[in-house]
Amino acid sequence: ELKVEQNPLFLSMQEGKNYTIYCNYSTTSDRLYWYRQDPGKSLESLFVLLSNGAVKQEGRLMASLDTKARLSTLHITAAVHDLSATYFCAADSGNTPLVFGKGTRLSVIA
């Protein structure tokens, strides 16, 4: 059974600082996803990572995937207040449904 664990679950960052969110998954997975959710809103797709060593970047966010370690990271560079949200990683394999981590609630403070 595929399980996904994220840490930390809560993160308070100062503006301008860097930090990394970690996502471990328990079994072989075909795809790793990162989503952003603002309070009361739906899930916004950020990245889909398909292969070992994949790295994708969008603005201040960069996601990477290490399939051997079953680990994905979401790195935040020079945080700004607009990045405050909850970030979820999720994984699936074959025709199995998406399994989500519990989310990381990020708060960027001045």
Place this chain on the structure above:
Amino acid sequence: KAGVTQTPRYLIKTRGQQVTLSCSPISGHRSVSWYQQTPGQGLQFLFEYFSETQRNKGNFPGRFSGRQFSNSRSEMNVSTLELGDSALYLCASSWAGQGGYTFGSGTRLTVV
């Protein structure tokens, strides 16, 4: 290109009632998945429909059911509502249920 449309956006129901939620996927997408999101349990998978057939089912009681129509629109039904069914219900559409998921805005269900 229209996104995933969920209706209604908000619902308030009384315990014991039943409710039907609707999800219209992106045009051309054949897979619709449903998730329940609560503060305590996070995002939990309910079921997935692909070409009108249920392809996967999560660990929820039989009070939760769904279906998909020939135009790929999907409905989920919850019967005999309980207070614990209060949640944000999200649907996601994809072309074939393998990657490229787009989520709708959700239906916020409150059971009183």
